[in-house]
Amino acid sequence: MQALNDQRKREIGEALERFAHNTIEHMREERELLAGRIELPRFATDFRDRSTLVVVRGVGHQHDLRVLRPFIRDMNPLLIAVDGGAESLLEAGLTPDMIVGDMDSAGEDALRCGAELVVHSYPDGRAPGRHRLEELGLDFQLVPAPGTSQDVAMLIAAEKGARLIVSVGSQFNLVEFLDKNRRGMSSTFLTRLRIGEILVDAKGVSRLYQPRPGGKPMLLVLGAGLVMLIVLMWSIPALHDLLDLLWLKIQILLGLNP
Secondary structure: OHHHHHHHHHHHHHHHHHHHHHHHHHHHHOOHHHHOOOOOOOOOOOOOOOEEEEEEOOOOHHHHHHHOHHHHHHHOOEEEEEOOHHHHHHHOOOOOOEEEEOOOOOOHHHHOOOOEEEEEEOOOOOOHHHHHHHHHOOOOEEEEOOOOHHHHHHHHHHHOOOOEEEEEOOOOOHHHHHHHOOOHHHHHHHHHHHHHHHEEEHHHHHHHOOOOOOHHHHHHHHHHHHHHHHHHHHHOHHHHHHHHHHHHHHHHHHOOOO
């Protein structure tokens, strides 16, 4: 048992070392992720002072969307899908405002749902999704940027003035980053450093957000109170004349009394 624990500690240490090395390499090669020199076009989607959900089709994203239903209902946030995240939103009965990515895992119906389409172009000039959208005859914006499409979606929201960015279905803690064991996770880590305090995880929002009471419960409470008041007044004979007077007043106001 001790030997197994020692082996696991060495593996964690090696994973941390690789992650730190990759992150430093990204800081050297892709300074734009921290320095802010990413050119963004003008979008039709207005992020200014809006809450924004960035939806990735990752582990637990269906659960995240379910628990965020009250937040989505009350706050009406912008819904930004990363590739296949568009399919997840449609399956949940929601329509994305923007789809960002390579466009390889988003179905044609999702691409034609009316969302603004943003193709992620890589620093070497590759833009795989461009050809597909051109073949479909769909308009799109092209954003050249380092990192992953998820990073680009978050940077777009942050740079265009989003008040809050809620991450749905993406990696958020160190264990998840190391578990991915991908070089791209370093750019995701740097992107989160750049965005800072306006980025929160869906699970955090669901734990802290208190849903507003809906209109139906309020109407039910008022209706029940009114019924109780009428029953109470009718059960007291001395108040019958008052009820008759109130009903006469209502008839006069509504023009029902000749």
